[in-house]
Amino acid sequence: MIKPLLDLKGEALKEYVALNILPQVEKPLRYQGEELNAIHKDWDKSGLHLAFAFPDIYEIGMSHLGLNILYQQANSHPDYLMERVFAPWDDMEELLREEGIPLFSLESYRPLKDFHGIGITLQYEMCYTNIINMLDLAHIPPKRKDRTEDDPLIFMGGPCAYTPEPLADFADFFIIGEGEEVNMEIYALWLENLKQNGGKLNRKQFLEDLVEIEGVYIPEFYEAAYHEDGRLASFEPIHPKAPKVIKKRMLKSMEGAFFPTKPIVPYLEVVHDRAVLEVLRGCTRGCRFCQAGVLYRPVREKSVQELVEQALAIIKNTGYDDVSLSSLSTSDHTCAYQLLTALLEELEKRNVSVSLPSLRVDNFSVNLAQQVQKLKRSSITFAPEAGTQRLRDVINKGVTEKNLVDVSYRIFENGWSKMKLYFMLGLPTETDEDLAGIANLGYTVLSIGDEVRESQKNFLKPPQINISVSCFVPKPFSAFQFEPQVPMDELRRRQKYLRGLIKNKRIDFNYHDPEVSYLEAIFAKGDRRLGEVLYKAWELGCKMDGWSEFFDFDAWMEAFEDCGIDPEFYAYRKIDYDELLPWDHLDCGVRKSFLIREHKKAMEAKVTPDCRFGVCSGCGICPDREVKLDLRGGKPGDM
């Protein structure tokens, strides 16, 4: 039986929850708040009340840099209050439902319904059901059409907002692109509207003003029509002010961009329990499977001086003992070596270490890794992505076997004993020969390790190789958006085939069932009709789909069946270049003609060099948006 709604908020709710609920859950600190640097603002003195909702658990959400950027930035303004909320784990969810407690924010323990708006970050497709579940837990109707003027506005941003259609039924508006500038413009407009209407939003007016802000996409202002075979026939504005194409927002330069030097320090150990410093944004290496490399163009680097200042400020304000240099490809910073030297000089005397999350397969990157891992040489990770030169040319991953051989010698000679290698399975044009190439690379690297060990005779442990293989998901806004995903049965056969080729105990082989990747492919390329499926799946109990203990593939298939929608249409169809796509009304700055050109070159296994080395590859963003590559040290370092 469900008890009536428990009508407590603020301190009273907090006390009730601390005494009656938290002792019963596995990790109470997920719901407690009161962390260092969390911002507790005066509710009545702030005109605009926003909640930042992260549709996954605390430990994941608190590891996300974007949360700290947007949270600290909004709260830096005297009129805006922003509080946090995360998806509760199911033990907590059960108790909240049992006791009739609506989902509340961590700072003031107020029900989400009390806020003017709830901003949801979309980091990956497999958290969509959590969004519905969180709104339901907050006693807010998940579907826009069921909400009233008393409900908060639901807005969404983040990388998956570039492919928003499956969530079009749920959101009032989407923010496309980088949030730093556009969010503050939106809040100002929002506050103005509230002020003019005595504290109550005039939604109609607000949306009409909002649509003029570049980067805002309001789904109810558009209508989709479909061909009989299911493809999109038209996608048109039905509001006179709505633009036909919504352009992404971005910062022209990272210089002086808002960066949180006082991030929240969780008590609980979270996934990335360290200071995070964003060193550059964007990547123009041009890997053809990579969506982020397209969405975040062009490359904009921060200066060494600003980075060192920010690192020191973060350490001073948090007390972290590790700083992670984050970006799509950190060793690509044109001043990477200088940066590292300057940082280490300052940080080592404070017993703070530096970590590099992503490394290119080249000597330069190994040099950097050597610098930061002076003592702990545990394991090092590289991502060749494909097993043969042919396939690496198809995907435009500029890594050669020679690179990998050279790097392996350096790695083992310098005291590492464990190497992790990431690959993708199911890439376009892949054959069994490419799979054999993965196994061969594993053996090559292992034998290099053995050779070095033999010659040096000072190794602690025999070398170990870890091969991790994920299933390729063709993503919108990548050159491979036109490609179908390889069907699950075939992916399983390829996994088995590769498994059979790796027989050495010192080569570890990891792979995942392709079911999750299949759903990712469907929702990445999804249109508005998938909103029904999402809702149905949630009704059937789907949530926390990124967690294997919850993921229920059969329920998902049942949801598609119930809605009469064929999932294979989305994932397994080859898309024509001239087809209208459910994300064509969003403009990420890179032209579709560039993606088509890159796709054609891929099919001919022709590479396109990184535009940072001088030759513009014509993706269009620089001339169209009047921006340029913002590199601090001229050309990138030794390649």
Add this chain to the structure above:
Amino acid sequence: MICRVKFGESMAGKFLSHLDMLRAWQRAIVRSGLNLAYSQGFNKHPKLSFSSALAVGLTSSGEYVDIELNEELPAQEIAERLKKHLPPALELYALKIVDDKTPPVMSIIQRAEYRVSVKLAQSVPLAEIEKTIDELLASPRLEVERRKKNSREKKLVDIRPGIYQITAEYQDELLIIKLFLQNNSDGNVKPDETVGLIIKNYPGAEISQIHRQELYTIKDGQLLSPMEV
């Protein structure tokens, strides 16, 4: 230089595990700009030594930590800097500089004092509760069930020798049970299991909060605060 600090864990800190607390301390020291000493070698770790670990869910006003610093500063300055930088879950009560050869606080703790709040389903006269306590203390053996280390199996443990004093009083509706229990390298007696033996006689009674009031060392038969040695 070694500082001994007495601190507390407030309501905001009651769900911190021992490891969470250690991290919180380490970060507070770094923030306060004090030059914390680290062990040398392969895996550097900060030179912090805590009194006995506090179980998750308990609040406390009697926790101790020895902090080793690579600098000499007056106690008051260190205390002020730490106070300013501790997170809301932790509160500093006192700090003193101890001799480098002082045995670590962990090694000297002998007893713990707890205050356990109990909600009763219906009120019971204090005299009756005191009688229950007396009878309990009069038993030569008091067995509780505990899980064996790293296994599912249970074993029976006699906790009677580790119980030194139990008293009870009412504060409004709440029954407050005060206990002095063994807390040292020979083993700890847990407040919840001890109080469990008392309240099992009163159906519906449950523990609502456990607070660690103080930790003691023993010198010449006297209970002493670790700050006094």
